[in-house]
Each structure stands twice: as C-alpha cells, then as structure tokens.
Amino acid sequence: MADLEQVGGACVAWDAEAAEAFSSRHLAPSDDPTMPDDFYARGVASGELLLIRWQLGDGSTLAHTALRRETTDGKSEMVIVGAASARPELPAMETILPLLEDFARAWKCCSIRWHTERNGLVKKGQAAGYRVSELVMRKVLDG
Incomplete structure (x- = not known):
C-alpha cells in the first residue's frame, strides 16, 4: 500500500x-x-495555469492539478481548473485537497473553487466542507 503521509507536490512544466x-x-x-x-x-x-505534480514518497505520481488564481476587488480565489489521478485505486482527492488548501492559504487566497459534472466529486467535496455554489448549464449548438 502506498504511503499517503509522504505526499508532496512540485510545480512542473507541461510534459x-x-x-x-x-x-x-x-x-x-x-x-x-x-x-x-x-x-x-x-x-x-x-504561466496562466500552474501545474502541480503530486508524488508519493516512493517518487511515483499520485495526481496532477492545474490551478489558477483569480482576484476581484483585492480578494483572491484559487481555481482548480483540472485534476487527474494517476492512481485511481488511491484516495487522491481526499489526500490532495488539504494540501491544496494549504497552498491556497500561502497563495493568499480566501477560497477555492472547481467545476465538475461528476456527482462523486460533489459528494467528496461536500464531505471536505465545500458547498455547491452554482450550477453551470451548457448546450453545444450545431454549426
């Protein structure tokens, strides 16, 4: 079993x-x-997005997150633009969210936001103290 206590993140270039x-x-x-x-x-x-590669203590990749910071009226929010687990058998989201919250605080953000259409991620987010703040509707038009 992977040691989830030794997870660390590093900013990396796209590869x-x-x-x-x-x-x-x-x-x-x-x-x-x-x-x-x-x-x-x-x-x-x-530089619009910051890519973080989250690695386990053995150096293997747990996940990637693509982030940006949005600032309005002097208040910043960290936006998780995309995230991808490399180890679906491990609880990547539950492991990484507290680390992302620490990163957001260091980045002087007062909140974190992400968009998803996956009910499972909504439930995991709610279990971690997040709330649904909007629903986004989209229709792709022909032509």
Whole structure:
C-alpha cells in the first residue's frame, strides 16, 4: 500500500506525463468544444495555469492539478481548473485537497473553487466542507 503521509507536490512544466494524465482521465479539452486541444499545455507554458505534480514518497505520481488564481476587488480565489489521478485505486482527492488548501492559504487566497459534472466529486467535496455554489448549464449548438 502506498504511503499517503509522504505526499508532496512540485510545480512542473507541461510534459508527456501530464498530457497523458489529463487525456486518459477524460479531462482532455477536446471533450469540450469551447476549449482548444492544447488548452492546458498553453496555459502552463504561458504561466496562466500552474501545474502541480503530486508524488508519493516512493517518487511515483499520485495526481496532477492545474490551478489558477483569480482576484476581484483585492480578494483572491484559487481555481482548480483540472485534476487527474494517476492512481485511481488511491484516495487522491481526499489526500490532495488539504494540501491544496494549504497552498491556497500561502497563495493568499480566501477560497477555492472547481467545476465538475461528476456527482462523486460533489459528494467528496461536500464531505471536505465545500458547498455547491452554482450550477453551470451548457448546450453545444450545431454549426
């Protein structure tokens, strides 16, 4: 069993491992017709997105998160733009959320937000103290 007490995160450049992690977890921008295929890669390269690779104590990857900070009226919010677990048999979200909260505090953010269409992530978020704050509706139009 992996040692989840030794999880650490590091900011990394976009690479083949990140591209595979995001595409294989149904987070590829091509799943959303409003996003270009290279959305995450360009965002990380431009500095708009911060990519964190979360690793276990043995050096293997647990997950990746793509983050950005939004500031309005002097208050910042960390946005989890995308996340992908490399080890679906492990509780990546429950392990990483407290670490992301620490990171958000260090980044001087007063809140964290993410969008999801997965009911399981909503339930895990609620169990960790998050609440549903909006529902986003989208319809893809022909042509």
